[in-house]
Amino acid sequence: MGNARNLADNLPVTGASSNRNLIINGGFQVFQRASAVTTVPQGPAGYYSTADRWKMYSNTGGGTSHTTERSTDTPSGSGFSLKSVVTSANSSLSSGHYANFDHYIEAQNCQHLAYGTAAAKTLTVSFFVKSNKTGIYTIALYKPDTTAYMYTKEYTINSANTWEKKTITITPTAGGTSFITSSGGAIANDNGLGLGLSFNQAMGSTFSGGTSDVWGLGSDWNYSTTNAVNWMDTVGNTFYLAEVQLELGSKATPFEHEPVGVTLSKCQRYYYKWSSSGLSDNIYVRSPYVHGAPNTSASAAYTFPVTMRANPTMGGAVGLSLSRFTSSVNNAVAQIGTSGSAGAFSLTAWEADAELSL
Amino acid sequence: MSITNVKYVLDDDGNNCQVKSTINGQEMYVPMSEDNRHWRDIQKWVADGNTIEEAG
Numbered sequence: 001m002g003n004a005r006n007l008a009d010n011l012p013v014t015g016a017s018s019n020r021n022l023i024i025n026g027g028f029q030v031f032q033r034a035s036a037v038t039t040v041p042q043g044p045a046g047y048y049s050t051a052d053r054w055k056m057y058s059n060t061g062g063g064t065s066h067t068t069e070r071s072t073d074t075p076s077g078s079g080f081s082l083k084s085v086v087t088s089a090n091s092s093l094s095s096g097h098y099a100n101f102d103h104y105i106e107a108q109n110c111q112h113l114a115y116g117t118a119a120a121k122t123l124t125v126s127f128f129v130k131s132n133k134t135g136i137y138t139i140a141l142y143k144p145d146t147t148a149y150m151y152t153k154e155y156t157i158n159s160a161n162t163w164e165k166k167t168i169t170i171t172p173t174a175g176g177t178s179f180i181t182s183s184g185g186a187i188a189n190d191n192g193l194g195l196g197l198s199f200n201q202a203m204g205s206t207f208s209g210g211t212s213d214v215w216g217l218g219s220d221w222n223y224s225t226t227n228a229v230n231w232m233d234t235v236g237n238t239f240y241l242a243e244v245q246l247e248l249g250s251k252a253t254p255f256e257h258e259p260v261g262v263t264l265s266k267c268q269r270y271y272y273k274w275s276s277s278g279l280s281d282n283i284y285v286r287s288p289y290v291h292g293a294p295n296t297s298a299s300a301a302y303t304f305p306v307t308m309r310a311n312p313t314m315g316g317a318v319g320l321s322l323s324r325f326t327s328s329v330n331n332a333v334a335q336i337g338t339s340g341s342a343g344a345f346s347l348t349a350w351e352a353d354a355e356l357s358l
Numbered sequence: 359m360s361i362t363n364v365k366y367v368l369d370d371d372g373n374n375c376q377v378k379s380t381i382n383g384q385e386m387y388v389p390m391s392e393d394n395r396h397w398r399d400i401q402k403w404v405a406d407g408n409t410i411e412e413a414g
Contacts, residue, residue, distance in 0.1 A: 041382065043359055043360075044359075045359035045399065047382070191393060192393070309393070310391060310393030310394055311389035311391045311393065311394060312389070312394070313381075313386050313387065313388045313389070313394060313395075313396045313397075314386065314387040315381075315384050315385065315386035315387065316384065317385065322387070323367070324367050324369075324375070324376065324387065325376075325387035326369075326375060326376055326387070326389070327387075327389055353395075353396070354393075354394070355395060356395070357395035357398070
């Protein structure tokens with residue numbers, strides 16, 4: 001009976017029994033860009049700088065900064081978490097200041113939520129969090145399509161430097177039936193932004209006019225509430241996040257650990273970084289090494305490992321000055337402007353970025 | 359986001375097919391697609407009074 005009870009407690013009450021997690025890389029296994037940055041760049045647009053699929057926002061005033069990195073400090077003692085440390089503090093946030101981690105979910109992956117109908121589904125987000133700074137923090141869920149709506153919810157870090165599991169249930173009718181269950185709550189069935197989940201660390205007054213556990217107009221940008229702490233206030237403040245899961249239903253099931261190859265493949269729909277390990281696996285834009293040389297080919301095509309969300313931006317090209325670097329969702333073509341018989345030319349690295357954004 | 363040096367790139371038929379730009383200090387080749395976040399940022403940059411340089 002005890003085993004049966006344990007099994008029942010760990011099963012979802014609704015939705016699929018696998019691939020439940022709407023968050024990609026919620027276990028922070030994949031860091032294609034970098035495993036750490038010493039300063040999250042300042043700026044309103046935010047930056048994808050370390051963990052795949054996680055966008056870091058730091059707009060906290062000149063001179064303030066914090067890091068982000070992959071950490072082996074985890075609730076289970078294995079795997080990874082995402083860690084931030086304040087390196088230059090801002091103890092008095094201006095109205096427009098903010099610092100947060102965002103995760104964006106593609107709209108066509110949100111269709112089973114039935115947002116925009118009376119049958120809209122309840123969601124549950126669960127995660128582990130740890131900080132030296134205790135107090136009230138907030139998450140936000142942003143839905144931009146049709147009419148933009150935003151939901152915020154407070155949670156409390158009770159004990160300093162201790163992993164705590166938080167579970168937040170987001171009902172579509174929180175705050176009323178004129179939001180998510182109305183026609184304005186609909187999410188388009190396309191490759192654009194469906195939902196954005198924010199973990200807020202600091203929010204100025206412009207972004208903290210929300211009421212906990214209530215949907216409101218997205219145009220109000222109420223990411224947070226006035227009760228939330230300013231995590232940016234002291235040098236050395238830490239913030240760890242691990243095992244983030246957003247799933248259908250009112251119950252948080254155990255975190256769905258995926259094989260790293262599965263998570264990497266999911267991440268590569270949005271960002272792919274390629275590099276050559278040397279001569280043996282170079283792809284030549286122009287090469288004299290083939291039969292019949294001189295070869296005057298001046299372009300090379302690269303096939304992406306998975307179909308990308310949209311035509312990606314091509315960047316990070318190393319090894320050649322290119323005249324074009326075009327892309328589709330399937331492949332990219334690098335081209336040099338002149339052709340000739342001499343020399344071998346190849347790229348040794350590049351990256352393709354089809355990430356979602358606000 | 360820092361956007362500078364934005365210039366159209368031509369395809370083999372002489373049509374604009376993408377823009378080459380320096381974004382946050384990195385050279386990037388941006389498809390002219392509303393699905394692409396960098397292209398949307400460049401459109402905002404244009405709306406702020408900036409101009410994309412013609413290819414050539």
